[in-house]
Amino acid sequence: MLARRRFLAPIVLLLVLVVVAFWLTATRSGDSEAVFTEQELTVGGTPEADGAEVDLDATLYLPERTPAPAVLLAHGFGGSKRSVAADAEELAGRGYVVLTYSARGFGASGGLIHLDHPDFEIEDGRRLLDELAARPEVRKDADGDPWMGVVGASYGGALALMLAAADPRVDSIVPMITWNDLPQALFPQFAAGPETGVFKKQWTALLLGSTLTGSDGSLSGTPTAQQLKSFAQGDAEQAVCGRLAKDLCLGYVDTATKGRPSAELIELLAESSPARSLDRITADTLLIQGQQDSLFPLSEADANAKGIESVKQYWTSDGHDVGTDTEELRPVVAEFLAATLDPAGSEALEQIPEFRVEVSDGAISTATTARIAQLRSADQAPGTDATPMVRLPLVGGSQFALAPPGATPAAITSLPGASALLGALGSSGAIASSGLNLSALPGETVNFQTAPLKEPLTITGSSQITVSIDSSAADATLFASVVDVDPEGRTTLPAQLVTPIRVKASEASEVTIALPSVVRDIPAGHRLRVVLSSTDQAYAMPQEARLYRVQLAGDEMLTVPEVELATEDAGDVVPWAAMIGLIIGIALILLLFALRAARKRPTHPDDSLANVPLSIEGLGKAYGDGFRAVSDVSFRVEAGQVLGLLGPNGAGKTTTLRMLMGLILPSEGRIRIFGHEVRPGAPVLSRLGSFIEGPGFLPHLSGRDNLNLYWRSTGRDADPHLDVALEIAGLGKDVERKVRTYSQGMRQRLAIAQAMLGLPDLLVLDEPANGLDPPQIREMREVLARYAATGRTVVVSSHLLAEVEQTCSHVVVMAAGRLVAQGPVAELVGHGASVAVEVDDVARAAEVAKNVAGIEDVRVADGSLVVRADVETRAELVRQLVLADLRVSRIAPQRGLEETFLALVGKGN
Numbered sequence: 032m033l034a035r036r037r038f039l040a041p042i043v044l045l046l047v048l049v050v051v052a053f054w055l056t057a058t059r060s061g062d063s064e065a066v067f068t069e070q071e072l073t074v075g076g077t078p079e080a081d082g083a084e085v086d087l088d089a090t091l092y093l094p095e096r097t098p099a100p101a102v103l104l105a106h107g108f109g110g111s112k113r114s115v116a117a118d119a120e121e122l123a124g125r126g127y128v129v130l131t132y133s134a135r136g137f138g139a140s141g142g143l144i145h146l147d148h149p150d151f152e153i154e155d156g157r158r159l160l161d162e163l164a165a166r167p168e169v170r171k172d173a174d175g176d177p178w179m180g181v182v183g184a185s186y187g188g189a190l191a192l193m194l195a196a197a198d199p200r201v202d203s204i205v206p207m208i209t210w211n212d213l214p215q216a217l218f219p220q221f222a223a224g225p226e227t228g229v230f231k232k233q234w235t236a237l238l239l240g241s242t243l244t245g246s247d248g249s250l251s252g253t254p255t256a257q258q259l260k261s262f263a264q265g266d267a268e269q270a271v272c273g274r275l276a277k278d279l280c281l282g283y284v285d286t287a288t289k290g291r292p293s294a295e296l297i298e299l300l301a302e303s304s305p306a307r308s309l310d311r312i313t314a315d316t317l318l319i320q321g322q323q324d325s326l327f328p329l330s331e332a333d334a335n336a337k338g339i340e341s342v343k344q345y346w347t348s349d350g351h352d353v354g355t356d357t358e359e360l361r362p363v364v365a366e367f368l369a370a371t372l373d374p375a376g377s378e379a380l381e382q383i384p385e386f387r388v389e390v391s392d393g394a395i396s397t398a399t400t401a402r403i404a405q406l407r408s409a410d411q412a413p414g415t416d417a418t419p420m421v422r423l424p425l426v427g428g429s430q431f432a433l434a435p436p437g438a439t440p441a442a443i444t445s446l447p448g449a450s451a452l453l454g455a456l457g458s459s460g461a462i463a464s465s466g467l468n469l470s471a472l473p474g475e476t477v478n479f480q481t482a483p484l485k486e487p488l489t490i491t492g493s494s495q496i497t498v499s500i501d502s503s504a505a506d507a508t509l510f511a512s513v514v515d516v517d518p519e520g521r522t523t524l525p526a527q528l529v530t531p532i533r534v535k536a537s538e539a540s541e542v543t544i545a546l547p548s549v550v551r552d553i554p555a556g557h558r559l560r561v562v563l564s565s566t567d568q569a570y571a572m573p574q575e576a577r578l579y580r581v582q583l584a585g586d587e588m589l590t591v592p593e594v595e596l597a598t599e600d601a602g603d604v605v606p607w608a609a610m611i612g613l614i615i616g617i618a619l620i621l622l623l624f625a626l627r628a629a630r631k632r633p634t635h636p637d638d639s640l641a642n643v644p645l646s647i648e649g650l651g652k653a654y655g656d657g658f659r660a661v662s663d664v665s666f667r668v669e670a671g672q673v674l675g676l677l678g679p680n681g682a683g684k685t686t687t688l689r690m691l692m693g694l695i696l697p698s699e700g701r702i703r704i705f706g707h708e709v710r711p712g713a714p715v716l717s718r719l720g721s722f723i724e725g726p727g728f729l730p731h732l733s734g735r736d737n738l739n740l741y742w743r744s745t746g747r748d749a750d751p752h753l754d755v756a757l758e759i760a761g762l763g764k765d766v767e768r769k770v771r772t773y774s775q776g777m778r779q780r781l782a783i784a785q786a787m788l789g790l791p792d793l794l795v796l797d798e799p800a801n802g803l804d805p806p807q808i809r810e811m812r813e814v815l816a817r818y819a820a821t822g823r824t825v826v827v828s829s830h831l832l833a834e835v836e837q838t839c840s841h842v843v844v845m846a847a848g849r850l851v852a853q854g855p856v857a858e859l860v861g862h863g864a865s866v867a868v869e870v871d872d873v874a875r876a877a878e879v880a881k882n883v884a885g886i887e888d889v890r891v892a893d894g895s896l897v898v899r900a901d902v903e904t905r906a907e908l909v910r911q912l913v914l915a916d917l918r919v920s921r922i923a924p925q926r927g928l929e930e931t932f933l934a935l936v937g938k939g940n
Contacts (some may be wrong), residue, residue: 075877085142097168105187111138196308203371221530230530230571310339321350329548353937384408407596413492497585624710650700720791728773760784
């Protein structure tokens with residue numbers, strides 16, 4: 032009864048937390064699911080250039096109470112009105128009249144895609160505003176002017192900017208992760224030089240290629256009505272271009288072929304750019320831009336902000352490279368709309384900081400999968416003349432970088448929609464451990480570096496550097512970045528961003544480069560490194576081989592913007608999902624403890640096994656899907672033995688070891704260590720040391736420091752006997768070196784030393800010789816022999832049969848989850864039918880043996896004649912060898928563990 036009470040309280044608390052979580056979810060959902068109605072609409076759009084009529088597919092969301100302010104909600108490129116349906120419902124739940132629609136060329140709407148051109152998409156937007164203005168449900172001021180806002184992300188964000196410039200009826204806009212100037216976004220240039228920069232080929236291909244997909248984003252196996260019409264009219268070019276306007280499509284095809292845009296395409300893209308009309312925007316503006324964005328980086332928001340009269344900025348830690356979660360941004364958008372679409376909202380608008388930024392180190396919440404960020408604010412955004420600048424001296428002489436022929440191999444810094452993956456691999460060491468740095472290929476980069484920072488620094492915006500560039504060609508194409516280097520030399524490329532530059536050699540005596548706009552905390556002791564690379568896979572590059580020489584110029588300083596940021600309470604900006612996820616996470620932890628408590632049963636030690644290191648009886652493990660990994664395994668290991676656990680892949684060896692260590696529970700049977708039953712957390716496990724599937728060491732610490740840190744983390748007060756373990760492992764003075772300098776063999780020996788800490792009475796090792804060369808394997812064998820010589824016991828799982836034969840005193844053989852043999856190694860290999868005959872002329876002896884009746888399998892091995900024969904036939908063989916005038920010096924049974932193993936496994940299967 033007392034045991035039941037111990038875990039009853041956690042279960043009750045668990046139920047309470049789950050109820051609270053569901054209540055919070057329901058309450059929060061109730062806020063955004065207030066009563067509203069939906070109406071499907073068809074709005075006439077602007078006709079195409081050939082006079083073809085265009086219908087726009089739209090949905091109107093009407094809140095319970097009207098009249099109310101209206102919001103036009105635009106979707107991103109490749110989406111449709113369905114893409115923003117959840118955002119529309121949330122805004123309608125907050126009391127707004129919301130109109131969503133599929134832009135021309137997308138979803139069920141007609142027409143072609145013109146990339147937010149003023150004559151097409153922007154005019155469509157004005158017609159949609161007409162639809163809202165004519166609605167009695169939309170609130171209007173005394174002059175009959177409706178209260179209207181426009182919200183959109185990416186493609187929809189540019190529309191919000193350009194529509195506000197074209198129509199004074201727009202009172203508030205929230206453009207998110209969008210562009211300022213399309214030529215700069217798709218052909219970026221971050222230094223003085225030619226008018227157009229470097230072609231961003233990957234992103235451009237991804238965007239424009241998506242026009243050949245269906246409205247749901249999947250590949251369309253059937254041509255669209257417009258494509259069929261084009262085929263019927265003999266317009267093959269338009270048929271191939273799908274729903275992308277022909278002038279854009281052919282301009283893109285020409286650019287993709289030549290690597291440089293035509294003047295006509297640049298002008299066409301410029302017409303679809305907010306940059307040309309920012310000075311006409313009178314609406315209150317909240318620019319939301321993503322830091323993880325190699326398509327429309329922060330510099331695009333900075334350029335938009337400089338041209339708008341009433342603007343605030345919010346830099347989210349998301350972006351096109353990781354996907355922008357509009358759900359998390361809904362409170363930010365709602366706060367701004369409430370302050371700008373209400374006549375009495377001017378005071379609330381003043382309370383919103385001019386600049387807010389989510390500062391993140393890239394960590395992801397395990398509860399919500401959202402990026403963990405701290406919200407900070409300032410009275411002024413970066414990029415203005417008043418932005419504080421920190422000047423840091425750089426070192427690095429004249430350096431050369433080769434641009435290889437064909438631009439291959441090329442550095443990889445960003446992948447459309449997946450750049451954060453590269454950053455995660457790099458920061459986790461998955462790439463670095465392989466010896467590769469994909470963003471800085473040898474011979475293709477030059478580096479300039481600061482001294483270690485004496486004070487911490489937060490980069491907020493775009494840093495600058497001045498260099499001189501000489502090129503073996505008429506121009507130079509380079510990719511610049513700023514890298515965070517920690518005291519151990521590990522590097523992090525913030526947001527995986529680079530800025531491209533293309534300069535004419537004749538104008539490149541001194542070039543000031545604007546480095547990527549980033550937000551990052553740089554701790555004291557770190558360095559900043561400026562890297563210029565001759566290649567980057569995301570961009571079109573010169574195909575001929577080139578050689579560049581780059582050196583510092585000007586004052587040889589790195590100029591870093593540092594805005595004074597104040598940490599603020601995120602308030603409602605923090606998603607409720609995080610709180611709910613935290614509660615559910617706590618509940619699951621409590622449930623785990625409750626289940627563990629429920630499964631524990633009182634056990635009593637078996638005194639008859641008090642001196643037996645390991646006893647396994649009837650052990651079995653079955654999983655929920657019916658798979659049985661281990662069945663009815665029983666064996667004992669006595670003190671001082673070195674036991675080899677053998678078996679082919681899938682034999683159940685690792686599963687048995689995991690049960691032995693208490694990592695997983697057996698389905699049946701018992702494991703006892705010195706008479707005590709093994710359960711998760713059992714005190715007797717302190718007498719066991721283990722090494723399974725490779726240890727994790729901190730590479731910047733020495734071997735000794737790693738061992739000390741591990742022992743402290745166990746929480747044990749006992750003497751670790753560190754020196755004894757190190758002596759047995761045989762690391763010598765190498766234990767004082769940093770682990771990153773270790774060979775694989777040294778790491779394995781350090782792992783063995785870690786398992787030996789505290790000198791456990793039972794040492795369990797899974798494949799300790801993996802990755803070792805023969806000399807290292809011999810050293811490992813000696814390590815295990817020395818440890819067993821202390822009177823302790825070793826269990827080792829291995830697939831190296833020869834090593835087991837030389838290292839182990841006893842062996843257990845498993846196959847298909849069952850035990851097929853056990854016993855001393857000598858007994859298992861000593862009863863074979865093969866014999867080895869040592870003779871003075873092995874080749875001639877083999878010829879004699881082939882003619883002796885009853886002899887099988889005649890071969891030469893290790894300088895001896897090996898045959899298979901019974902006792903009587905062996906005697907006849909010796910007689911015939913002597914008659915042939917051959918000198919026989921020795922005959923002995925010859926059967927190795929490998930032969931025994933193969934025979935046993937075959938029998939077991």
